[in-house]
Amino acid sequence: MKRRKTRMIKAGPLTFGSEAPIIIQSMNSTDTRDVAASLQQIQQLQQAGCQLTRLAVPDFTAAKALAEIVRYSPLPIVADIHFDYKLALAAIDAKVCKIRINPGNMKLNGGLKEVVQAAKANHIAIRVGVNAGSLKPAILQKYGGPTAEALVESAQEAIAMMEEENFTDIVLSLKSSFPLLTIQAYRLMAKVCDYPFHIGVTEAGTLREGTIRSAVGIGTLLAEGIGDTLRVSLTADPVEEVKAAESILKALGLSEGLTFISCPTCGRTEVDLINVANEVEKRLESIKVNAKVAVMGCKVNGPGEARGADYGIAGGKGNYLLFKKGVTIKKIPEAGAIDALIDLILKDKASEEADK
Template sequence: MMDRTTTKQVFVGSVPVGGGAPVAIQSMTNTPTTDVSATLDQIHALHSAGCHIVRVSVYNTEAAEAFKKIRENTTVPLVADIHFDYRMALAAIAYGADKIRINPGNIGSKERVFAVVAAAKEAGIPIRVGVNAGSLQKDILKKHGGPTPQALVESAQEHIALLESAGFYDMVLSIKASDVPTTVAACTALSAQTSYAQHLGITEAGTPRFGTIKSSVGLGALLSRGIGDTIRVSLAGDPCEEIPVAKGILQSLGLASGPTVIACPTCGRTRINLVQLAEEVEAYITPIEKDITVAVMGCVVNGPGEAREADYGIAGGDGVGLIFKKGTVVKKVSEAALIPELIALIEQDQ
């Protein structure tokens, strides 16, 4: 099985994907591409939130012309998302796309696919080969009896062979289904058969609540096996909501830097407003760009011991609490002073 340290590396603008590079976070604008101002605002909001690569839909001539203006006004790496019309891919490449996303199965004839490949090759940009469970070739669906993991892999392999026959090898592969087990099985099988980088995602994952759960389970299962070089958490709503989820998935697996809050689930011994304290701590440390772990515990008896591996922490009692560092109690303070004293301790060490 290939893993992210051995996949073929490509560059999307200045962002490396594959070959052991940090897992890149992606998202996609949902503003009308023809609304250049709104799309640029969303691209910059996504980038500020921690998104490394942004995909923009180029669906007609007007959108292509808008993409040109968008490209001229941002340095954020941009992927042009193309369906059906190969001419939009050619236009986006000419207008400075850093990567093209196509499903070779819906672009049209082999000649049209080769035209896109030739343009991408000349521009020196990669192509993301997208395979979705909802758009598989009819013969493959018939052969496998539906969008099975084997069907998805076979479709991807057909597309890979097509692009390779044109002498193109700067690919990122993406197999997606809305079903988590299907996606995990397909991506796992594909990683054993190719050395190309993989873009992971659970397509049409759903609302922020259920989409977060499905994406965390699916992406977490693959990333923990060393599979996946770039990810997108697909949520119905503001795409900026996808970024903290993606960052959280990577952080939970030790694949991204940043602060972490540990908080106990509370129990009958809890005598402080632990939920509020945890939210205040999380709001404070989120902007910190260092790998620190802060624990918020509801029991002064077990708190420091249970969270001894945390860099900093607080443990509340009945109106009072403990401030601790690496499991060692620093001081005992009133409940009202817990957050200010914790912040003072963290800032003292920064």
């Protein structure tokens, strides 16, 4: 797929835009005022594959704690600011790499101009984060509700103000909790600007439902070449957001890593496929390797249909075939199939590392 052409924006050590890899981010669920808990969660996010995390700054106690978090964080930090522009100034003093502001609940003159100038002086990027649920009354009245056009106009107003201050280190998001509205808004915005996009479906829901809604919205946009960084917004542990984001990117061939494939069960299945597949997937979580791994339930969906997998097992009557790149290596009892598969992957991984 061909990605939408954008300008390139720096935010700390990261670069956003069409010439850079798509960045996975999340948002801490911890109280920012609790420095230890926030740093612990940031460490967990980094280990899961997160590249950037955002923290809420609801008051000046949180802003003060933010400085210590930034100092010790293994990930670049974004400050999430609403209502009070002075909190944004405090976040800049804390040396975050980016600030998120919502033009729907902040005045675009006065204090926000001061924020833009401070961000410019300190080389800090700003995300204009437009949400369908917090548009200004005048825009809602003009369009009769939170339409895609309303989201775009809100973003354009904020961009115009920033550009008047000669500030262009901008990343944009136009989110709704409805995937289709989200898709429509980004499509419209893509026609009128070349700033990088932060994409996502806001307030997507709980782990299962939210992942599905996010995959529909984010996946559609990415398939059209739209999107430079993403967050999967879930009512769940933020680590789950990172896992879902990685899966979406891998499903579209936009990132490397381990891809797990398993076939659906049917009347031909003669092994405990569901438990075996779940156990393999769980054990693969700790293995960092760029490979496709398949667990198949019968000879129909065995090495043939999984020929594109690097490694796999295919079951039948209490036994499994262990295969590699579509070629059967050996037949093994079901009880030893998982260990045999994991051992093969780890052996090849160790061999590759030794050759480097």
